[in-house]
Amino acid sequence: MEKIIGKKKVFVISHSHWDREWYMAYEQHHMRLVKLMDDLLDLFNKEPRFNSFHLDGQTIILDDYLKVRPERRSEVEKRVQEGKLRIGPFYILQDDFLISPEANVRDMLIGNQESKKWGNRVNLGYFPDTFGNMGQTPQMLKLADLKYAAFGRGVKPTGLNNQVFDNEKYTSQYSEMWWQGPDNSKVLSVLFANWYSNGNEIPIDKAEAKKFWDEKLADAEKYASTDNLLMMNGVDHQPVQKNVIQALDVAQELYPDYEFIHSNFDDYLQAVSKSIPKDLGKINGELTSQETDGWYTLANTSSSRVYLKQENTKVERELENIAEPLSTMAYNGTTDYPHDQLRYAWKMLLQNNPHDSICGCSVDDVHREMMTRFAKAKEVGKFVARDAIATLANQINTSKFPQDSKPFILVNTNGHEKTEMKTVEIEWERALFADGKPEDQYEAMKQAQNDLSEFKVIDQTGREVPFDFVSSDVRFGYDLPKDKFRIPYMALYITIQLNLTAMPAFSWKVLALSKTNQIRKPEVKQYYDADERILENNWLRVSIKDNGSLNILDKKTNREYDNQLIFEDTGDIGNEYIYRQSVDQKTVLSSDIQAKIKVLQNNFLGAKIQIQQTMMLPESADARLEYERQAVIDITQRKAKRSDKLVPLTITTVITLSKNADQLKFKTSFNNQMKDHRMRVLFRTNLKSNYNSADSIFETVKRSNHVSDSWKNPTNPQHQQNFVNICDDQGGVTIGNLGLNEYEILPDNNTIALTLLCSVGEMGDWGYFGTPDAQCLGKFTFEYSIAFHDQSIMSQTETYQQAKTNQVSIQSIQTSIHTGKRKPESAFMTLKSDSFAVTSLKQAENSSGNILRGYNLTQNESSVDSNILSKAKTVNFIEEDYPTKSLNMLEPAEIKTYKFSF
16 A cells, blocks of 8 residues: 555554453353464464554563463564564453552553563553543553553543533543543543454455445544544454455455555644644543443443452552552661562452453353452452561560560551551460370360460560450460471460550551459449440530431531431342342332341440341242343343342341441441342431542542433442542531442432442343342342541541451461560651551562652642651652652542652
8 A cells, every 4th residue: 555645634543351260261252362363373473564462552462472371472572573463551451449559550551561571562551441540540540650541431532523511520622531540540441432353354355345445434523623533453352354455455456545554543633633623622520421321321330240349459458558568667777678479469360350351251160260369469468468567577686575474566558547446366385296286285175175264465575565355265376487387286276355556657666465363353443324225425426326327426526327227139130230220119218127236345445236137028029031141132121020029138247347447337238149130338417519539549539429311221330449428617527338349329318328248140241141140149238437527628537548448458467575676665767647548568560669659639739748758759650760749748539659768
């Protein structure tokens, strides 16, 4: 094809959107990937005019291919370096909203590392099919040294005389636009207005080609802001079109007024950026298809197969909030930091983070394999964390404790102070198998258990610390020394409980369990009045009603919130992507039944109250639903109802109020044996507000409580990370969670509805794929919280920080009495900030320096006070120098990464 001057250019980019796993198990997709890559490498040898193939913004594709074709490694490397295979900038194509801010960063960081290993990365934030796009994407791309974004969802071009309607926020007059984040970062972006398959399977036959191009060119020109038209030659799992060059020769002959170019994103984006019009529009913040009918935002994937979300959150916390901070503290300034082990674990976790994986919208085989990956990544994290905290413990001076005491170390690995009612297990005595038969040693430890006397807990000065004796236990244990064979034994363990109040960020303290001759006087203070059914401390007064709901008085504001903690169950005749309530609208509420109340703990440390409710629920949908699934009837047209057969579901909720906490914590459990339903817990706020604020990716995002004029879906589900908040000018309510990523604001009294479980039986999307595991039968436990604040920003952000630290318990380890260079009570670093939400403390990738990353929770200027600032500089996500205006000041919604050394 000869170059044509002054004509419209049609950039044709060959690609395949490669869902690593979806409607088939991973290995089924994997084998098709091998065939695709084989074809590509052969095609590069045969057709020199074939410019390149875009590998879907990922690098993991190369790893997957070479697992089967290791002999072609040098060939792959050569084609990447030549630009024939276009890779990166990400490791995998993640779901934005359902993974943590730090997981999003690691996807970029590892993708950048892998791209450099092979050759070059594509300079494009590529989000072709994410289920909505995070509002901080412009700033995040900037921090990853990426200039452009391309995405498929969240914004619609109007197409009507290239105008944007005033009442529609998420529209653009062109397929190209400026995308601005909450911090005002801006990136040039491309919307796949005609999807990422608008140039798929280009005909060679002239008559067919004429029909094809007449339609495709008109569609592209309808939205394009420049004379550079984008044609995406591929779609999901699409084999490469081997004759695409010949097809473009035919197109060039038919349309001499255009220049058809087999190309790549780098060249296309460079051409677009040189010719963008002055009237190019701007979109702001997160893109979640709010200006649609609301049925296909796919936001309900945030509650599909909730067990995946719960496990993902737990593994994220294990890696980014426990293993990495502990390793940073323990190996500061050394080369012992476990980079390789942690990178291995992160890669394993990220393999579960693509949109069809973590969203829970694949076939059962996919999600069964995911649970194995979660388990593997978690075990690596636990191993690293145990090794690191043991190393840290050996560095701490415990020599001041009595020789017959048992010191233990408590470490707050959170980036914010933490208050916790902490349970600690201490090995009091052991009997080695080397010194006697196992059964004899077991009996010896049982005798020692019978002979236990009084104990006290002391700090390094000998001052007694209030605690409660919980239990004692004898069982088998073993040590695995690093320099000799394993050591089995029987041991006597003692479990105690104590209050830890406002323990500073990244700090530790040593306490010890010791014998005493004095009989402990029991503390008489209690926090639950069983006669009145009142839970109360200095901050909250909670009345438990007959039906198990709560009336809560927030003493800070003297406001009462009634009818809290009500469980709502409705029918769900939708699929893994979309919730659709059964047409009979049959709803069951826990407030309509009597509750059983039991005291589990009530002492000077706090109280734990168990509420048990048995709801009679339909066992499933009626028989019509199975027909509607088999017939692939769109969920918006379904007519199924709930079954008339009722079965019991017993819900057990433990409410915890500790002495020094200004929040309630909840742990709800049940054994789900019902199908086709959704369970939520409701918190009625009664606050007059048009907006809510939710924890998102590096952002506390403000969302409307109301839908647009075009919205038809009766529900309005939303994504969250750790919390959702509603407030007015006097204060408000924050609901925290652990791995419960879906909420909705109900118009009835601005009720916060937190989704606990969705049970459905099919994948959905483009056909019928039965997914019995998605019914989520079996035992589940859900953790969440409620906190209240006054009108001040400081009080509000404190509830946000609490919701985050609730997910990470204070770590503990028993240690010996020894000398050490670290004080018995100290901190790795000082850090004070109301609004700085820490997402990472780790060692830098290519040096012994440390990385501290976080972001401003608010849209107000804020500050960070830390002893690292005099030794720090700011870097970007890939840990290259990135100067900012001020080290200690935070701009609204600013993400900041510090690199420092002690």
